[in-house]
Structure formats: structure tokens, C-alpha cells
Amino acid sequence: xxxxxxxxxxxxxxxxxxxxxxxxxxxxxxxxxxxxxxxxxxxxxxxxxxxxxxxxxxxxxxxxxxxxxxxxxxxxxxxxxxxxxxxxxxxxxxxxxxxxxxxxxxxxxxxxxxxxxxxxxxxxxxxxxxxxxxxxxxxxxxxxxxxxxxxxxxxxxxxxxxxxxxxxxxxxxxxxxxxxxxxxxxxxxxxxxxxxxxxxxxxxxxxxxxxxxxxxxxxxxxxxxxxxxxxxxxxxxxxxxxxxxxxxxxxxxxxxxxxxxxxxxxxxxxxxxxxxxxxxxxxxxxxxxxxxxxxxxxxxxxxxxxxx
Amino acid sequence: xxxxxxxxxxxxxxxxxxxxxxxxxxxxxxxxxxxxxxxxxxxxxxxxxxxxxxxxxxxxxxxxxxxxxxxxxxxxxxxxxxxxxxxxxxxxxxxxxxxxxxxxxxxxxxxxxxxxxxxxxxxxxxxxxxxxxxxxxxxxxxxxxxxxxxxxxxxxxxxxxxxxxxxxxxxxxxxxxxxxxxxxxxxxxxxxxxxxxxxxxxxxxxxxxxxxxxxxxxxxxxxxxxxxxxxxxxxxxxxxxxxxxxxxxxxxxxxxxxxxxxxxxxxxxxxxxxxxxxxxxxxxxxxxxxxxxxxxxxxxxxxxxxxxxxxxxxxxxxxxxxxxxxxxxxxxxxxxxxxxxxxxxxxxxxxxxxxxxxxxxxxxxxxxxxxxxxxxxxxxxxxxxxxxxxxxxxxxxxxxxxxxxxxxxxxxxxxxxxxxxxxxxxxxxxxxxxxxxxxxxxxxxxxxxxxxxxxxxxxxxxxxxxxxxxxxxxxxxxxxxxxxxxxxxxxxxxxxxxxxxxxxxxxxxxxxxxxxxxxxxxxxxxxxxxxxxxxxxxxxxxxxxxxxxxx
Numbered sequence: 001x002x003x004x005x006x007x008x009x010x011x012x013x014x015x016x017x018x019x020x021x022x023x024x025x026x027x028x029x030x031x032x033x034x035x036x037x038x039x040x041x042x043x044x045x046x047x048x049x050x051x052x053x054x055x056x057x058x059x060x061x062x063x064x065x066x067x068x069x070x071x072x073x074x075x076x077x078x079x080x081x082x083x084x085x086x087x088x089x090x091x092x093x094x095x096x097x098x099x100x101x102x103x104x105x106x107x108x109x110x111x112x113x114x115x116x117x118x119x120x121x122x123x124x125x126x127x128x129x130x131x132x133x134x135x136x137x138x139x140x141x142x143x144x145x146x147x148x149x150x151x152x153x154x155x156x157x158x159x160x161x162x163x164x165x166x167x168x169x170x171x172x173x174x175x176x177x178x179x180x181x182x183x184x185x186x187x188x189x190x191x192x193x194x195x196x197x198x199x200x201x202x203x204x205x206x207x208x209x210x211x212x213x214x215x216x217x218x219x220x221x222x223x224x225x226x227x228x229x230x231x232x233x234x235x236x237x238x239x240x241x242x243x244x245x246x247x248x249x250x251x252x253x254x255x256x257x258x259x260x261x262x263x264x265x266x267x268x269x270x271x272x273x274x275x276x277x278x279x280x281x282x283x284x285x286x287x288x289x290x291x292x293x294x295x296x297x298x299x300x301x302x303x304x305x306x307x308x
Numbered sequence: 309x310x311x312x313x314x315x316x317x318x319x320x321x322x323x324x325x326x327x328x329x330x331x332x333x334x335x336x337x338x339x340x341x342x343x344x345x346x347x348x349x350x351x352x353x354x355x356x357x358x359x360x361x362x363x364x365x366x367x368x369x370x371x372x373x374x375x376x377x378x379x380x381x382x383x384x385x386x387x388x389x390x391x392x393x394x395x396x397x398x399x400x401x402x403x404x405x406x407x408x409x410x411x412x413x414x415x416x417x418x419x420x421x422x423x424x425x426x427x428x429x430x431x432x433x434x435x436x437x438x439x440x441x442x443x444x445x446x447x448x449x450x451x452x453x454x455x456x457x458x459x460x461x462x463x464x465x466x467x468x469x470x471x472x473x474x475x476x477x478x479x480x481x482x483x484x485x486x487x488x489x490x491x492x493x494x495x496x497x498x499x500x501x502x503x504x505x506x507x508x509x510x511x512x513x514x515x516x517x518x519x520x521x522x523x524x525x526x527x528x529x530x531x532x533x534x535x536x537x538x539x540x541x542x543x544x545x546x547x548x549x550x551x552x553x554x555x556x557x558x559x560x561x562x563x564x565x566x567x568x569x570x571x572x573x574x575x576x577x578x579x580x581x582x583x584x585x586x587x588x589x590x591x592x593x594x595x596x597x598x599x600x601x602x603x604x605x606x607x608x609x610x611x612x613x614x615x616x617x618x619x620x621x622x623x624x625x626x627x628x629x630x631x632x633x634x635x636x637x638x639x640x641x642x643x644x645x646x647x648x649x650x651x652x653x654x655x656x657x658x659x660x661x662x663x664x665x666x667x668x669x670x671x672x673x674x675x676x677x678x679x680x681x682x683x684x685x686x687x688x689x690x691x692x693x694x695x696x697x698x699x700x701x702x703x704x705x706x707x708x709x710x711x712x713x714x715x716x717x718x719x720x721x722x723x724x725x726x727x728x729x730x731x732x733x734x735x736x737x738x739x740x741x742x743x744x745x746x747x748x749x750x751x752x753x754x755x756x757x758x759x760x761x762x763x764x765x766x767x768x769x770x771x772x773x774x775x776x777x778x779x780x781x782x783x784x785x786x787x788x789x790x791x792x793x794x795x796x797x798x799x800x801x802x803x804x805x806x807x808x809x810x811x812x813x814x815x816x817x818x819x820x821x822x823x824x825x826x827x828x829x830x831x832x833x834x835x836x837x838x839x840x841x842x843x844x845x846x847x848x849x850x851x852x853x854x855x856x857x858x859x
Contacts, residue, residue, distance in 0.1 A: 037741030042781040043748050051445035157584045164584045165577050168546030256577035258546045
């Protein structure tokens with residue numbers, strides 16, 4: 001197990017380096033001149049363009065730029081973005097907010113998703129089942145910006161129950177509505193996955209045996225069936241945590257969250273390689289760690305899977 | 309392996325995950341100090357802010373996000389009237405010149421910086437020399453081009469300031485006479501220099517600025533010291549806080565004690581917050597809220613509108629790029645075929661004012677009706693179009709997709725199709741930078757969007773940078789020797805009225821040559837919360853904090 005963990009952690013190193021190289025190159029290959037939009041409705045003066053390109057090493061070939069970046073990275077310096085901010089400092093401020101948002105979304109997704117899934121699965125074919133199907137269908141078919149704007153207008157402005165936007169403090173109360181909006185889509189998928197998986201397992205032989213032994217229906221469902229049914233759901237939820245952190249761009253925009261999605265969006269628009277690579281590399285790292293956690297949870301849920 | 313052991317390991321990896329998360333977001337939250345005194349009589353307002361693109365230094369701030377903040381914190385030699393943009397003396401006691409070339413600037417004694425030191429002549433001269441010095445990479449350095457000796461402070465052609473450093477560190481055109489007097493010598497006659505000196509780039513810097521050893525004056529920019537009515541007390545990535553400067557020496561103080569600019573990444577979010585009274589003011593509204601005057605019903609009795617020095621137009625691609633537009637009759641026809649009144653009414657709900665010339669009405673020297681080709685006349689347009697032999701192929705109208713320009717561009721296109729019978733299509737670039745890039749490279753045929761926000765309220769600012777031969781923002785490669793001569797004559801005129809008359813003659817030449825077709829002048833819309841009883845907007849689209857009255 002320890003060996004397995006070590007191997008997985010070591011595997012992350014080449015993955016991360018590969019990811020930074022790829023992102024750096026993709027950003028480099030984007031068309032356009034980063035100084036083009038920096039001077040309002042006019043071209044920047046040639047002096048400034050020359051200074052800017054020199055300052056950010058944009059006058060060097062791609063590979064030199066990348067090696068310079070890696071060199072700084074080894075010293076723990078993530079560089080300075082086009083807004084003259086330290087990337088490390090920006091990430092330090094923005095990541096906690098985005099992580100908070102993603103965790104709220106995942107907790108909401110996991111709790112209500114499982115609840116709805118189990119409810120529908122146990123009452124297969126009955127009203128509960130159809131209700132969950134219809135509700136999740138509605139959520140799946142609604143784009144996140146529609147859901148977000150509607151929630152903002154209805155719950156935030158008309159009813160005044162929750163804050164309309166998120167301030168710089170990014171408290172849990174403020175993040176509640178965006179978190180729910182962000183988690184709503186995955187909630188629908190999680191509920192459906194749980195339901196399908198549960199229904200399948202409820203027909204299995206060992207469940208019939210358990211029932212025949214005279215165990216209470218609750219124990220049969222929760223202990224015997226649900227645990228086995230959770231494998232695909234856990235995989236899905238783990239993956240969705242990573243996706244939420246990177247994919248929160250729309251939600252962060254609607255609710256004005258100064259998180260990592262907004263930062264990545266800005267960096268891409270500005271063709272700001274240094275800011276982009278730093279932010280995305282951290283996302284990749286989080287994704288890898290979440291995947292590792294999910295793999296480890298497997299063996300906990302299903303004794304047949306072992307990482308020895 | 310037992311279940312409990314597995315659980316322990318899973319928990320351990322969970323801890324590892326948390327470690328990874330914290331590695332990416334290592335603590336150090338902005339301390340969010342709210343300078344207490346909720347019960348006290350401190351008054352405060354919040355204003356939509358955005359992330360400044362450059363450090364908060366006067367000569368490196370050329371966009372609204374930083375400009376809105378510096379507008380409240382910096383005092384300059386000249387102050388622009390919050391209502392009319394008319395220039396008046398602020399730090400300067402007098403600015404005089406016998407010939408529009410050599411200028412003597414006298415400062416008011418006892419004008420204080422926010423650190424308590426006095427604003428002296430050297431604070432201007434040294435600040436301007438620092439800003440113009442090539443290796444310092446100040447984006448607005450070119451504003452000092454008018455000063456004699458500017459060229460000596462620039463790095464070589466390569467832009468590599470280490471290999472080819474500038475010849476000098478100080479401009480020969482600036483001389484300190486005594487503590488309260490300095491002289492400026494311009495490269496050529498510049499009759500409107502006085503008006504220009506109110507632009508942010510010309511702000512003075514205290515001695516503390518020059519004492520800062522950090523790279524690019526980053527430490528100073530994090531807590532700038534200026535001489536204006538408000539002190540910048542905190543600059544974080546999520547908000548910028550300004551406190552009233554108690555010992556402010558000028559005549560244009562603010563009314564509230566504290567102004568906070570929370571950073572918004574999205575106009576709609578800020579708009580919704582003002583509607584819900586969570587934010588006090590926003591100076592730019594999302595395009596969607598203008599449709600059907602939604603903004604006026606969303607924030608009833610809490611809105612305002614102000615004519616600002618912004619001019620929107622369509623540039624004709626230079627004849628070298630698009631020979632189809634080389635014929636003057638073609639350009640006249642296209643301009644005449646557009647019913648600007650209809651578009652400003654239908655598309656903008658009156659939020660734009662039809663342009664009748666190339667100069668904004670907010671500046672001194674504006675003359676209505678300079679553009680006779682802008683008067684809608686479909687019959688004459690069609691006749692001119694036929695005489696020019698028709699446009700070969702499809703006429704493209706280029707706009708950037710991130711600025712809400714698609715709708716009016718479609719309307720212009722449709723009118724051209726209906727009135728001239730040509731084929732027209734709207735081309736959209738993903739963002740403004742891409743459009744700017746294509747303009748710089750002269751890649752586009754047809755028409756492209758041109759917007760111009762004045763730097764300083766002078767008729768010259770709407771003509772010289774845009775249409776003088778070889779000027780930096782001359783995107784159409786327009787060149788008319790007669791136009792250039794008129795501009796330099798106007799610049800040499802020591803009498804304002806004479807200068808304006810010459811500038812107007814130059815503007816008339818644009819009507820003859822039509823390098824750019826004017827569309828409309830911008831009005832800025834703003835809304836405010838129910839905490840605010842009154843607020844005014846300046847012709848520069850910023851809020852006038854001297855006019856704020858709380859409810």
C-alpha cells in the first residue's frame with residue numbers, strides 16, 4: 001500500500017511537467033499579440049511594446065521562454081503575470097475561495113444526490129422514481145448560466161434570502177447559492193447513477209440471501225447494497241470535484257467570485273502564459289490527488305480491490 | 309489489509325490531498341481589515357471596481373480600472389471641471405508661455421502630499437523624467453513626447469534597454485528654477501499644453517517615490533502617495549480602499565470619508581448588486597440592461613446619464629488594403645446610407661447621440677455639423693455608389709465580440725444592404741485584443757470599429773493622434789499635408805479661439821477625404837443604490853466624489 005502510494009505520487013511529477021509544457025505551448029500557439037489590448041482603443045507605443053516583450057521574454061523563442069519558466073519554478077517562483085502580480089500570491093488568494101466553493105458544491109451534490117438516488121432506487125417504478133427522473137432531467141437540461149442567473153434574480157434580488165454576489169471575504173453563506181448552482185448538474189447525474197446502480201444490485205443473489213436471513217430492509221439497502229453500489233458514484237463525484245474547480249468559470253462570473261476560474265479566463269484572454277500555467281498546473285495537481293483518493297476509496301468500498 | 313487500516317490510509321491520502329490544496333493556496337488571506345467605526349459618523353460608499361491592468365502609478369495607468377482610482381487620489385497641475393471638463397488650475401498657480409514653446413509653471417505654496425511633504429517643482433520634473441525614461445516601461449510614457457529631450461530617454465530600436473540604454477536620464481526641456489517654479493520647453497509649439505497637464509500621467513511624485521528601491525516601484529504602487537482628495541490605503545486583488553485625505557490642499561474635496569472599489573469581473577454582477585442595494589454605484593452597465601430601458605425600471609429614480617468624451621466610428625480600411633474603398637464617392641455613399649438616428653433610437657434606446665462630426669461635443673472647439681456626409685440621404689448615397697462602380701465582393705464590418713457591438717453592426721450592415729444593394733456581413737473577433745491586433749497589422753478589408761476616449765478635453769486630442777500623418781493611432785493611414793499644416797499652425801496659435809478655428813478647418817478636411825465615418829457620441833449610464841441621494845458623473849465616465857450626497 002505504501003509502495004503503491006509512493007509510485008502514484010512519483011507518477012505525478014512527469015505528468016505535471018508534461019502538463020505545463022503542453023499548456024505553455026498551447027498558449028504560445030494562440031494567435032494575437034498580447035500587447036494589442038493593453039492601451040485602450042489605440043496601439044501601444046513601439047517603445048512600450050519593445051519593453052513589454054523584453055520584460056516578459058516574449059521576444060525569445062518558445063523553448064527558451066519555457067526553460068526560463070521552469071528555472072524560476074525550481075526556485076519556487078511562479079513568476080509575475082501581465083497584471084504585474086505575483087502568480088503565487090494570486091493563487092494563494094484565489095484557490096481557497098474556489099476550493100471552498102467546490103467543496104460546498106460537492107457536499108451538496110453528494111448528500112442530495114445520494115439521497116434522491118436511494119429514494120428513487122428503493123421505490124423503483126413508483127411515484128418517487130418518476131419524480132426524481134423528471135427533476136434530474138430538468139436540471140440536466142438547464143445550462144448553468146440560466147440556473148445561476150435565475151437563482152440570482154429570484155433568491156437573491158426578489159426574495160433577498162441569500163447574498164446576490166460574493167464579496168472579497170467569500171463567506172460560506174455567500175458561497176451557498178453559487179455552490180448549489182455549481183453542484184446542481186452533477187447532483188442530477190449522481191442521483192441517476194446511484195439509482196441505476198442500486199436497482200441493479202438489489203436484484204443480486206446476495207441481497208436475496210440477506211433478505212432471506214431476515215435482516216431489516218434498511219440494513220439490507222444501506223449496508224449490503226448501497227456500499228457496493230457506490231463505486232461508480234464515488235468515481236463520478238471525485239471527477240466532478242476536479243471539473244468543478246476548473247469549470248467554475250461561468251458560476252464565478254455570475255456571482256463575481258474572485259476565484260481561480262475567473263483568473264484562468266482572464267489569463268487566456270490576455271494570452272498570459274505565466275499566469276495560465278501556474279493556475280492550471282495547480283488544477284492538474286488537485287485533479288491527480290483527487291483521483292488518487294478515489295482509487296484508495298475503492299478498496300475501502302469493495303474488499304476485492306486491493307492496492308497491495 | 310483490514311478495513312480499519314485501509315480507512316487510515318484513505319484518511320492519510322485525504323490529508324495528502326489537503327496538503328496539495330494548501331500548497332496551491334497557502335493561507336495568507338487578505339486581512340480584510342475594516343477600519344472599524346460602524347457606529348461613528350464615518351461615511352462611506354462602494355463603487356464598482358475592476359482589476360487595474362498595470363501597477364497604480366500615474367504614468368502606467370491608461371485604462372479605467374486603475375484610472376478610476378487614480379482620478380480620486382491624484383492631484384495634477386490642472387483640474388478638469390467635473391461637469392464641463394473645462395480646465396482650471398489646481399496645484400499650479402500659473403502656467404504661462406509667450407510663444408507656446410517655453411512654459412513657466414508656478415506652483416501654489418504649501419500644497420501637501422498625503423505623507424505631509426510639500427509638492428515642489430522637483431516632484432514634477434523628477435516624476436516626469438522617471439516616467440519618460442525607457443527602461444522604466446511606463447505605458448503612458450509617450451505623453452511626454454511633446455517635451456524637448458524625450459527622445460534621449462528612450463532605449464534603442466531593439467527594445468533591449470541593457471544592450472542599448474538611453475543616452476540621458478533627464479529631459480533637457482525641463483528645468484527646476486526654484487522650489488515652486490519650473491520651466492517646460494516643448495519640441496514644437498503646443499498651444500494646448502496647459503490642458504494636457506491635467507492628464508493623470510502628469511501627476512507629481514513625492515520624495516518617497518524616488519526613495520523606493522523595489523523593482524518597478526512595486527512597493528510604492530502597493531500604497532501610493534499622491535496629493536489628491538483621497539488616499540489609497542489598501543490595494544488587494546479583491547478591493548481597493550480610499551480614505552479621505554484630511555489635509556487635502558486643493559479646491560475639489562470629496563464628500564464621503566471612505567470610498568471602496570470592490571473588484572467585479574463582470575458588469576452584470578455589479579449591476580445586480582446595485583439593483584439589490586448591495587453596491588452603491590456602478591459606472592458601466594451591461595449591454596443587455598439598456599434594452600427596453602430595463603435599467604431605468606430596475607433602478608427607478610436611482611439612475612443617471614452623462615455625455616462623455618467618447619467618439620464611436622467606423623474606419624475605412626486603407627486603399628492599399630482594400631482598393632474597393634479607394635474612391636471617395638464610395639466612402640461618402642456608405643456614410644450617407646446609414647441612418648444613425650434610427651440606430652441610436654432603436655438599438656441604443658437613446659443611450660448614444662448621433663455624431664455630426666469627428667469631435668465630441670464635450671470639448672472646447674466643438675462645431676456641430678462638421679460631417680455633411682453623415683446626413684442620412686439614401687437617394688444620393690445610391691447615386692454616388694453607382695457612380696463609384698459598386699463594391700466588389702462582400703463588404704465586411706469588423707467589431708470585437710466582447711463589447712456588445714454585434715447588434716448595431718448588424719443594423720449598419722442591413723441599412724447598407726437595403727440602401728445601396730451591396731453584400732455586407734458582420735465579422736466578429738473573439739475579443740478586443742484580437743481586433744486591435746488585426747488593425748495594427750492592417751489585415752482587414754472593409755470597415756472596422758474605431759472608438760476613441762479623450763485623454764484630455766481638447767479638440768486637438770480628437771484630431772492629431774488619429775489623423776495626422778504617421779500618428780500612433782492613425783489606423784487608416786490617412787495622410788493629407790494640408791491637414792498636417794493646419795494642425796501645426798493651430799498648435800502654434802497662442803490664442804485659444806484662433807487655435808480652435810484652425811482645428812475646425814482641419815476637421816473640415818476630414819469631411820472632404822472621409823478616412824473614418826463618424827457614428828455616434830457616447831453617453832455613459834450609471835445607477836446607484838438607495839443609500840445615495842445624489843451623485844454626478846464626469847465627462848470622463850468617472851464618478852465625481854465631490855458631488856456624492858448620502859440619503
